[in-house]
Amino acid sequence: MSYITLENIRIYAYHGCLQEETKIGSDYRVDLRVSANLDQASRSDNLEDTVDYVALQSIVREQMAIPSKLLEHVAQRIMDQIFLQLSMVDAVHITVAKCNPPIGGDVASVSVCLNGKRA
Numbered sequence: 001m002s003y004i005t006l007e008n009i010r011i012y013a014y015h016g017c018l019q020e021e022t023k024i025g026s027d028y029r030v031d032l033r034v035s036a037n038l039d040q041a042s043r044s045d046n047l048e049d050t051v052d053y054v055a056l057q058s059i060v061r062e063q064m065a066i067p068s069k070l071l072e073h074v075a076q077r078i079m080d081q082i083f084l085q086l087s088m089v090d091a092v093h094i095t096v097a098k099c100n101p102p103i104g105g106d107v108a109s110v111s112v113c114l115n116g117k118r119a
Contacts, residue, residue, distance in 0.1 A: 001090065002038035004051050007031050009060055014067045015074055018102065022067050027099040029109065030060050034082065035091040051088050059085060071096045071112040079116045091117045 009030040014022045034051055041050035059081045068074040075096045082092055097111035 001035045002042075003033050003035050004038075004053055004056070005031075005033045006053055006056055006060070009057065011061060011064045013064045013074075015064075015069070015071060015098070016102075017069045021102065026101070028064065029095075029097040029099060029111075030064065030078070031095040031097075032056060032060060032078075033093040034086075034089045036088045037090070051086055055086060056082065071098060071110075072114070075112055075114045079114060083116070083118055089118065091115070 009032070011028045011030065012025055013028050014025045015028070016022055016026070034056065036051050038050055060078055063074060063078045063081060066074070066077070068077070075094050078096075079092045079094055082089055093113065093115050095111050095113045097109040099109045101107055101110045103110070
């Protein structure tokens with residue numbers, strides 16, 4: 001199996017359980033790896049034979065724009081949309097990180113990682 005990876009997608013969004021988080025917002029980082037059969041694309045050099053990483057980025061940005069209380073929820077929505085919109089994708093590994101979380105300490109980020117396979 002082959003992979004396409006998007007690393008360090010930086011997004012400002014409004015996720016969190018605290019009211020301030022949904023009003024003020026925060027910086028987030030998304031790392032995404034999808035698996036697909038890329039054999040045809042490696043031979044053809046045609047975009048239609050691969051998973052378009054512009055489409056992946058668009059899905060991430062659209063779903064990150066919808067506020068959620070939990071990072072787990074937004075990560076699952078991103079994964080669901082990838083499977084819905086991109087039929088070539090067989091599996092997804094996604095990490096969503098909140099940078100400088102308001103947890104009363106010096107923490108660079110908190111993150112959740114989800115893995116999923118096409119049903």
